[in-house]
Amino acid sequence: MNIKDTLLGRRAVLAGVAAAVVVGVSACSTAGTASSTGGSQKTITVATSNDAPFSFTEGGGDTLKGIDGEMINAIAEAKGWKVEVFVTDFNTLISALQAKKADVIVDAMYITDERKKQINFTDPWYTEGEGLLVPADSDIKTRDDLSGKVVGAQTGTAFADFIKTLGAKDTKFFDSQAALVAAVANKQVDAAITDSAVLAYSFKQNPNPKVKLVSPYTPHFPGTIGAGVRKDDTQLLDDLNSGLADLKKSPKYLEILKKYGLDESNEK
Incomplete structure (x- = not known):
């Protein structure tokens, strides 16, 4: 999926x-x-x-x-x-x-x-709703913290349009979830918006210590x-x-x- x-x-x-x-x-x-x-x-x-x-x-x-x-x-x-x-x-x-x-x-x-x-x-x-993915050492806690940051999303999703409304300094788009996670892990972007349940499940299968899902988090798309x-x-x-x-x-x-x-x- x-x-x-x-x-x-x-x-x-x-x-x-x-x-x-x-x-x-x-x-x-x-x-x-x-x-x-x-x-x-x-x-x-x-x-x-x-x-x-x-x-x-x-x-x-x-x-x-x-x-x-x-x-x-x-x-x-x-x-x-x-x-x-x-x-x-x-x-x-x-x-x-x-x-x-x-x-x-x-x-x-x-x-x-x-x-x-x-x-x-x-x-x-x-x-269930979207999640906010950030580097493991990030102090970003809410969507308001994304103002002036570089924010990523996956091409073709509702999030691709949504991140343009968050006051980001720049937005970047990726063709797959794997590429999006890698961009956050490598700090090509300061944060990414993506589906929380899908990402949480993928981390249960393949943990990635370089990133974290912000929690608690109130989704915009509940x-x-x-x-x-x-x-x-x-x-x-x-x-x-x-x-x-x-x-x-x-x-x-x-x-x-x-x-x-x-x-x-x-x-x-």
Whole structure:
């Protein structure tokens, strides 16, 4: 997943909904509801764009990982449900749900008024926004400190325009997140604005002692994440909300956030 997908697709006010659904990994291909029962066990089909660190599989498997992925797994385990996975492009997730190719969207989708016209959202799962990346020895603490500094962002993202509004002495743009991080580490720029969850997860995999994410930090682009269901699927909505409430009462909720680089500030 790149940052362009993150900001311009997932976290835009409304991703465009294509008519065709691109099918990836799915155990459900029939018309009608994707839910089924095998004996007494209910099966729910979860739609994802296979998007780390939010909701993804590895090696074409049918087991979800990631922040959202592990949360739906925990809810399903508590409810006694079986989870099957349906992979499609992010901009076709809503149309896939409406076509009953899946029962629930679990893919770090921002809850917005525009999206709520098409689907129902669960109670908030967590919050997520951009992060402020600086050299490890930097004393920059807020966006206000960027005035007169050299600030970087990745080309093609919402951040590329945003950093031009921060009073920077100069702005620099990079074609990849790796190049952006390297520029901060090498002090080609004084700071960079990028997606916090993606970067935090990458640092969990490959720590970089030359840089740090400013914390605490209040994002300019805050987003509240929820799972999406069809408008008429009220029972599933209630079940997901009750399962989420139970999960939030348990230590596992924060454990999942921290596993993927988030923390208490992302709790909702």
